[in-house]
Amino acid sequence: MGHYVTLATCNLNQWALDFEGNRDRILQSIKEAKKNGASLRVGPELEICGYGCLDHFLENDLYDHCWDMYLQILGNPDTHGLLLDIGMPVMHRSIKYNCRLLSHDGKILLIRPKLYLANDGNYREMRYFTPWNRPQYYEDFKLPKNARKVTGQSSVLFGDCVVDTLETTVAAETCEELFTPQSPHISMALDGVEIYTNSLGLHHELRKLDTRLQLITEATKKCGGVYLYANQKGCDGDRLYYDGCACIVVNGEMVAQALQFSLSDVEVVTATIDLDDVRSFRNQKLAAMQAVASTLYHHIDTTIELSPSANVWNGIAPTSPIPVRIHSAAEEIALGPACWLWDYLRRCRAAGFFLPLSGGIDSCATAVIVHLMCRLVVAAVENHDHQVISDVKSLVHDDSFVPKTPQELADKLFHTAFLGTENSSGDTRSRAKELAAKIGSFHVDLNMDTAVSAVISVFEVATGRKPIFKVFGGSQTENLALQNIQARLRMVLSYMFAQLLPWTRLKTGGLLVLGSANVDECLRGYLTKYDCSSADINPIGGVSKTDLKRFILWAEKEFDMPILKQFLDATPTAELEPITADYVQSDEIDMGMTYDELSRFGRLRKVDKCGPVAMFVKLYHEWSQPPRSLTADQVAEKVKKFWFFYAINRHKMTTMTPAYHAEQYSPDDNRFDLRPFLINPRFPWASKQIDEIVAEMKRHEIDTKSLQEDLTVD
Template sequence: MGHLITVATCNLNQWALDFEGNRDRILQSIVEAKSRGASLRVGPELEIPGYGCLDHFIENDTYLHSWEMYASLLANKETHGILLDIGIPILHKNVKYNCRILSYDGKILLIRPKLWLANDGNYREMRYFTPWQRPRYVEKYVLPRMIQKLTGQVSVDFGDAVISTLDTVIGAETCEELFTPDSPHIGMSLDGVEIITNSSGSHHELRKLNTRLNLITEATTKCGGIYLYANQRGCDGDRLYYDGCALIVVNGEVVAQGSQFSLNDVEVVTATIDLEDVRAYRSQISYGLQCTQTPTYERVHVPIELSPSSITFDARIVPSRPREIRYHRPEEEIALGPACWMWDYVRRCNGAGFFLPLSGGIDSCATATIVHSMCRLVVKAAVEGNEQVIKDARRIANVQDDAWKPTDPVEFASKIFHTCYMGTENSSAETRARAKELSEKIGSYHVDLNMDTLVAAVVSVFEVATGKRPIFKIFGGSQTENLALQNIQARLRMVLAYLFAQLLPWVRGRQTGGLLVLGSANVDECLRGYLTKYDCSSADINPIGSISKTDLKKFIAYAETEFKLPILKEFLEATPTAELEPITENYVQSDEIDMGMTYEELSIFGRLRKIQKCGPYSMFLKLYHEWTPRLTPRQIAEKVKRFFFFYSINRHKMTVMTPAYHAENYSPDDNRFDLRPFLINPRFPWASKKIDEIVEQSEKGLTDNLEQLTVD
């Protein structure tokens, strides 16, 4: 007979420093895991304080309050009778560590510190923590006095060890360790560890999930074993959205998978596994030979059984079957990820909803559509009986009726979403009409206004002060005048946005609460700096600030059908334009013409710059091979130089950009993700010289070839 064991992992929507709320969600997950018969429960990384505490991890209060919450969990009898793996920061010998605590029946079994820390991209773990660089080494940790009094233990094992029960062996690795070349799960598996837990704080990026899941399934494809992956989910206080997708894998096959995007604060994933399947899978000669050569882990022996007694047979306990991994398409990820992030943000900041300057262009259209998607998710969760969502929806919408709950996304949007078309004499009737129709279809409270008198007043102030009046380039003005007149309009829209965001709830009879202003500059415009500093791209949050124009178009095409919004087709077909210059019979402003490059080219430049770590010279070399003969070497050189010039002179804009949902790995976000300086020589003179040399060599080579062909 097999050794069947039921295990549980979870997605938790934790919030940085929400100690009591985080504790209660942990407790809920434990109770639910026990109710499903699980004998092991695994939670996300640093789940007690929340993963995204950032520099709060430098404060000793964070460690004290984390221990206080953990003590209340240990003392709660509902947490007994199940082996627990919980994430917590710990101060040991005056050094701060990112740890897992494994406990059973109110007794701590082992504290396992993280060996390898995430310290690139969005992560700065080594700013707060020290890695435990002593593989397979264990020492004693003296517990805080509050824990000593509670458990009767003075000290426990601290280090890189594993738990040995009467029927199996369990080891823990944490997030980043899975992604390292020499992952701990390899050595653990070769030393007979059958169950490996991984507790993570892994964020969402478009098209990233398959990378993570490939690593998780590969971990047990080679080594065999049971792998439990837990993850945080939601916005815990910053630009990242942690996208859940808790997973249970056996011998390389997925037997249980949690959702990636959801408004549920707690999601428990369970599976029943036969330990004999692991032992049979590992009965290979090569596995056995390598086992004899691997160093051993110190085992913490615990006299408990995680699988039911093999003496009695219970037909109701059935092993979980393998299943296909579920992935969302990028268009669906855009519809769901930013929407969930925005819901967490507005409910946790006590906002009264959102305000969006709706221009009639595709970027603000995409932002509005994401809000619509959020409203659909809220309604879906409410219909399914999610009491927390219903409670939050009532509060945000300012509904006093305790029986009310959101049942229609358009009706809910009418209470919490506000849009405004801020037109000038340079605006077209088409963009105004598109904005109005979209607002009607998604239900936003819409304001349509002209701001020409405001723009004229500002220009008049300048004229009175200086005696000179700027005019647009198309009417004979200089480039400096032209740019200034465009910027006046853009910056005044920001001022109006905040005025309306503060007062529109009051206009509608609400005495307290303001609206969150939404920005709608995409990642490519940010990369190129094609936006005005402190214009209407300056907002409270930006759902699309790290999403490319190309992906936004695909999302709009998807939403047109999925959300039944035919008006979105008009946005897709329209030429992108800022509408900041006068429209004449022979001239209509175009984004791509203004920028001197296409949005597709911007995406390519962005990926080469950030992901492939290219400077101007190496970028030119890569594009030389990819774009010739479609473009000449000189044309490629001009495009590369132009990109780096404008990227450099506009780099300062990134220091004040609206906090944006992180969705793309080439984001230029200065505050967290891209730490390049903002004062750079935009000419890159030495790199430009090297590029010019290659261009000249190439052109000379082409000339020689042509002459040879003529002779032949």
């Protein structure tokens, strides 16, 4: 006879330090799980306080507030009847731990601390917490006074234990533990655990979901069992977007998968499992000798019934496997930043966004992402998402407003401007205007030459010298200064328009200024410090130029917007120098390298941890082959040039606009890429080593050629 059990996991859009809001979303997820017949519910990592509290985790108040919220959840009768797995930080013996709290009917069964902490890239868990690196060890935890009153317990077990119900054994694994070489679920499986929960605060990166899902499915493909993965979703207050995708996997097969991107604050997925399927699978797969020889966990014995015997006869059937859903990179670029922007806007309560729309592909991509945000909001409104409807009305200060189209919403929330000069072309101006009309933004078209001339005049009066552009005979220094003043004035005007445009339309509040510098330009430093790349937030700051082009190509077809083809075909240009019959400014010529090359440099530097010499060796082997067929000298020149400009512009990263994190080689100095900003740009010792390698390669080529000639003569 089958042993059917219905399980629930969830995506929650938690917000750092929003204790009451987080509590309410947890309660909603529990109620939805009960409504769907679940007897176990698992939620995201640190769901009570929010995962991204950062240095607020150092504050003792946070731990008290978490207990306050947790006890309100335990004391709520609506939460009874399920085995609950809830995440929050806990202080034990004056040490802070990242924990899972397992409870049932208002009683705490176990506090399970995280064994291995995430401590690279965007994660700094070792800064706040201590790992419980004592597998299968446990001790008593004395509950706080307020917890004793609610639970009637004075102490509970604290450590790495498992929970026995009447039918099965359940255990918690937490986030990073899944990614370690010796994951706890392996030893858990050998000790008879059949249901694993894993709660994560895992952020979105392009093309990384398949890696995560592969690890989750592999966890039970080898050992058998049921794996419940829960995740945070949304922007919880920083550069990261937690991309949900909660799922339930049985014996390596997906049976339930939540959305990776959506505007819903709470998303619960359930599946009904036949535990006999797990046991049958293990009889074929699990090595009995390993199980017998494994170290045993402490089992917490309970009378919890996850699978009432009536389940077999009341029409409940096991959930069938489904295909795994994974978005393309273009869809990820569209959906991730769009959802992030919506969370940011609704939580900071600004009046909308302002974007300097230049007519180039970067600002175009930013505008299209906002357009998709509007599409998602309208779709959520049509689906009667009460939270989204409430947020829309609050943002536009109109309780009767219900948007019917993305353009109708954009007219209220999205403002764009073409900040032109005499160096701007008619093509970029017209492209910007046509795109604004297509997406429905409130658009302003202006020339700022008078402002530029005024600043130059101030300098001329003060010094008696007037700088001129290089094409008219000026020096490189003059040329760069004249470009920079245009770029910086665009930033000044952007903030002025962001503050005053709503006022001109008789609306209250100010706008968030959006930046549109891509990750490759940030890496190379191809931007002016404090120009219009300086903004409040930047949705494409972690996306490469190559990926942005793929995104625009996708959007052109997906949204039926032919105007986007013009942006794709246009030569990338800053339009900060005069256009003459013989000269049109080009980004790639100015940078001295292509965007594709920049992406490769970026990955080697950050992801592969290459210095100049290692980068040169790798690229020589790649680029010396057809179709590029570059010489060692040419590769060396490109590598040296990259490191030179990376070094002299590194200081710009300290002031970069907070950008949506999407790419592994992001140069973000404030969270992700912690490197000095004063570096010798010549890298003299590395350069000498590269020169020696090049010289050796040339000698080898000469020797090889001579040998071939000798053989030919013979």
